[in-house]
Amino acid sequence: MLKAPGEIARGAGQLGFEGTMLRTAASEIAYCHGNLPMQQIAVVVGGSVHGKYLPENLVPRVEAHEVGMLSTLLTAMLLAGALRECPRIVAPIFSAVNTDFASRCVRQDVQRRLADERLVIIAGGVGRTGFTTDLAAV
DSSP states (O other): OEEEOGGGGSOTTOSSOOHHHHHHHHHHHHHHHHHSTTOOEEEEEOOSSOGGGSOTTTSOHHHHHHHHHHHHHHHHHHHHHHHHTSTTOOOOEEESSOOSSSEEOOHHHHHHHHHHHSEEEEESTTSSTTOOHHHHHO
């Protein structure tokens, strides 16, 4: 299990997205995937927008946590895109949040894909406000 922070999609000390750190993380994950035979890697990603940093008067706390969960999906999509640039890497996304681009995070499905592909990306925390991707990783 690897916990990747949402900041892997950002450049050092800047807002927005910058690919250097993301590509570096993807190449290191791909290296482990290719050089650790029979090892399974589940990458639980954090969000690049943290709900706890949103002004309270902008959105209620529960909605701020939902923004954070959606932000983890953005990080997952960017990491999956960077991993696609690496040879022989398939990295499906699983999420507790329903989307068209990620499979529903069901333990048996994740375990099956880990057995087949040996690499999955998990986003959306546990799909409940107040619970972070750190808790999901545990």
